Amino acid sequence: MKTFLLAAVSLGLFTNLWGADLAAEPVEIYGTYTAGCICNATVLPAQGRGYQVVRLKRQRYFGHPTLISLIEDLGQQVFANDWGILYIGDLSQKTGGPMPNGHASHQNGLDADIMLMGIGLKGDLFLNETQREKFKPQSVLNKTFTDLDLRKWHPRHGEVIRAAASFTRVERIFVHPLIKRALCRQFAGEKWLHKIRPWWGHYQHFHIRLACPGDSPHCVSQPEPPLKTGCGEDLNWWFSDEAQQTFRKKTKGSKTPQKPSLPPQCLKLLGI
């Protein structure tokens, strides 16, 4: 046994010298963000410089290695710039797939929710075990949902979202339309704003979505967001009567849309 272990260790060293790790199983994504799964996902460490994962018991801290390193890199930037802390919400489950509650997407290891409430704060921001588990996200909107609450929204939120959008691997970031409007004002005309996609909800967290990685040919991509900043007409629509009606219909839950079907590889992986 000992000899075997020694051999394995030296083999590991040897393979690392050649820049490859023969022991690691390849990561593979199948399907879409809303009907997909991931094989051999990476675990996001529970905390690191500038970030802490909350609600660990949900075990939704798995993702594609690119997503994991991106969160770690963004945490480093938050730490270095004294922007507060990133409380990390849901990524994906161990093998991705549909979640019993909470999201339609987050199924293929490329989505991550980052809470807004730790950003802009000062001091020791690491939570203890109970606080992490009972974490209650805070909204940055006022009570009537008509504007941002400026006691809770800080320009540093804008800085962090801009830093996140500047990673080429990030294809889009979902935020509430009122947050997009604030970003359009804070960073008028900046190119990266096209990645910021207004969507309902997303006033307690922002949602990062990566493009399909090149090494996952079965990952089904979305069209890239249009290149315009999306700060004009497109954004105004979200504040129109038509949009409000759409929103009301959605919250009344008129008809739940049919769930998209999972690719066969996912059915096998998830044991469905």
Ligand SMILES: [Zn+2]
């Ligand atoms: Zn999300």
